Amino acid sequence: MIEAELKARVRAPEDTLRRLDEMAEGRAEVYRDTYYDTRDAALEAKDEELRVRTIHGPDETRTLLTYKGARVDEESGSKPEHETRVEDAEAVHAMLRGLGYVPAIAFEKRCRNYSFQARGRHMLATLVRVPELDGTFLELETQTEEKDVAEALDDVREVLAELGIRAEDLTREQYTATVKARRLARAASS
Structure with missing residues (x-):
């Protein structure tokens, strides 16, 4: 299956939160993510x-082990998952x-997840704050077959x-990438 997903920077988090709360019940969760790679970064290269x-x-x-393949849609970055x-x-x-494998990077995401039906699809919206980064993000995804990625992304855009x-x-x-860059910049300035 392909995770057809779009991510956005949220300009009005309170307004977006209110709209999401009208669509579904939110679930607050903290993610602790560790990304692994080979010593020569072969996964990142692919x-x-x-x-x-x-x-x-x-x-x-709960803990999840996830492998994501290379992008199938360049514009959105959607990947098989x-x-x-x-x-x-x-x-x-x-x-x-x-x-x-070695830990390539580990960081925390503070999330509020919303699971709902829209456009005939199951959707998962996640309002995200990464303590090391500025701003709030919204990820909206649905699972689909590779042949239907463009149509699924159109539905995601509408929502x-x-x-x-x-x-x-x-x-x-x-x-x-952004957390890595932020950490490198902090290390260089200290």
Whole structure:
């Protein structure tokens, strides 16, 4: 399956939050993400991602292991995604290190997730703050087959418009790259 997703910088977070609350019940969660790669950054070079995400929610803590393949849509950055829940986060981290992967970057995302139906699709909207970055982001995604990515992204754009997000608010900025750049800049200035 392809994760057809668009991300935007949110200019009016309170307004977007209000609109999302009208669509579905929000769920506050904190993600602790660790991205792995080979020592020579082979996954990054192929536009692939390997991530362990531990999600701390109000009722439970769960961990997901995710592999994302290379982009199938350049404009949105949508990728094939394979994800599974894992029972023991520390065991998965140890396995990946044992296989020769190294942590490339780890950071926290503070999220409010909304799951709802729109345009005949299941959608997941995530309002995101990354403490190391300025601003608020909105990610809106739906799962689809590769042949239907363009149509799915059109549906995502329509829902984003209903949430007050304009085309010029869309971004392909990646948290991993932006956090890395921010950390390098801080290290260089100190």
